Amino acid sequence: MNAPPHILARGVCVDFTVAGRVTRVLNDVSLSVPKGGFVSLIGPSGCGKSTLLKVLAGLLPPTAGDVSVAGVTPIEAVRQRRIGIVFQEATLLPWKNALDNVALLMEVAHAGRGNDEIRGRASDMLRLVGLERAAEKRPAQLSGGMRQRVSIARALALDPEVLMMDEPFGALDAITREEMSDFLLGIWERTKKTIVLVTHSIDEAAFLSREVHVMASNPARIIEALPIGLPYPRNEESYAAPEFARATARLRRLLKEGHRQAIAA
Ligand SMILES: Nc1ncnc2c1ncn2[C@@H]1O[C@H](COP(=O)(O)OP(=O)(O)O)[C@@H](O)[C@H]1O
Ligand SMILES: [Mg+2]
Numbered sequence: 001m002n003a004p005p006h007i008l009a010r011g012v013c014v015d016f017t018v019a020g021r022v023t024r025v026l027n028d029v030s031l032s033v034p035k036g037g038f039v040s041l042i043g044p045s046g047c048g049k050s051t052l053l054k055v056l057a058g059l060l061p062p063t064a065g066d067v068s069v070a071g072v073t074p075i076e077a078v079r080q081r082r083i084g085i086v087f088q089e090a091t092l093l094p095w096k097n098a099l100d101n102v103a104l105l106m107e108v109a110h111a112g113r114g115n116d117e118i119r120g121r122a123s124d125m126l127r128l129v130g131l132e133r134a135a136e137k138r139p140a141q142l143s144g145g146m147r148q149r150v151s152i153a154r155a156l157a158l159d160p161e162v163l164m165m166d167e168p169f170g171a172l173d174a175i176t177r178e179e180m181s182d183f184l185l186g187i188w189e190r191t192k193k194t195i196v197l198v199t200h201s202i203d204e205a206a207f208l209s210r211e212v213h214v215m216a217s218n219p220a221r222i223i224e225a226l227p228i229g230l231p232y233p234r235n236e237e238s239y240a241a242p243e244f245a246r247a248t249a250r251l252r253r254l255l256k257e258g259h260r261q262a263i264a265a
Pocket of ligand 1: 016017018025043044045046047048049050051052
C-alpha cells in the first residue's frame, strides 16, 4: 500500500486584491509530495512560486482549496514545528554570531530548556553544514554561501520534517550555487527531510529533485510534474548523464510553452 503523501495540496486558488481589483494569482493548483521526497517548483519570475510555497508553509491562507502537511493543516504543522523555512536572503541577525543565529529559533521555541543543550545542538547543526569553525563569526564576516548555510542550520535546528526553501541560492554566483546544490543533497540524504525547493534554475531543479513541478503564469498553475529518473547519490557526473539532458530539455520546452501561453492570454 502506498504511504499517504507528506504534503498534499488540492485545488488551491489564491486571489489578491489590489486597489479594489481582485486578481487570481494561483489557480487550481494540486500537488503531492511523499515523505522524504525532493520536489522543486520552477517557473518564470512573478508566476506565483513564492505564493504557492507560502500557502504550503502556512504563511498565507488559500482563497480556495485544501492543504495538508504531515496530516494536519500547514498552520498546525508550523505550530508543531514540523516545517522549516529558508528564504532567498539569509535573514540573520547582524549583531549575533553564527552559533547564536542558529540557536535563535530554539531559544524562542524551547523557552525553559537549558542553555547548554541549545548551544550544543546549535553547534551540531553548524557541524552538519560544515561551519563548525565559523561559530564565532558574525554574518558580515561570512560569504553569501556561508550565510545561507547558517540559515539552513537554523531551520534544521528544530528538526522539522519538511524543509521549504524559496530560491535559497538565488543570490549566489554560479560556482557557489553548484557547491550549495551538492551540499543540500548531502543534507537531504543524511537527514531524510521532505524538501520543497523554489528555483528558477532548470539545472538546479533537474540536478536536485526527484520531481519538478513546472508552473506557468496568468494565473499560475502547474502545467507538468516531471519525474527526474537520475539515480542518487548525484554528483558532477549526473550533469553529463543522458537523463539530465532529457530532463533539462523537457523543462526548457515546458517553460517556453508556458511563456507563449501567458503572452497569448
Ligand atoms: N501580497 C500580495 N499582494 C498582491 N499581489 C501579490 C502579493 N504577493 C504576490 N503578488 C503577486 O502575485 C504574483 C506572484 O508573485 P510571487 O508568488 O512572488 O511570484 P514568484 O515567486 O514566482 O516570482 C505576482 O504578480 C505578484 O505581483
Ligand atoms: Mg518568488
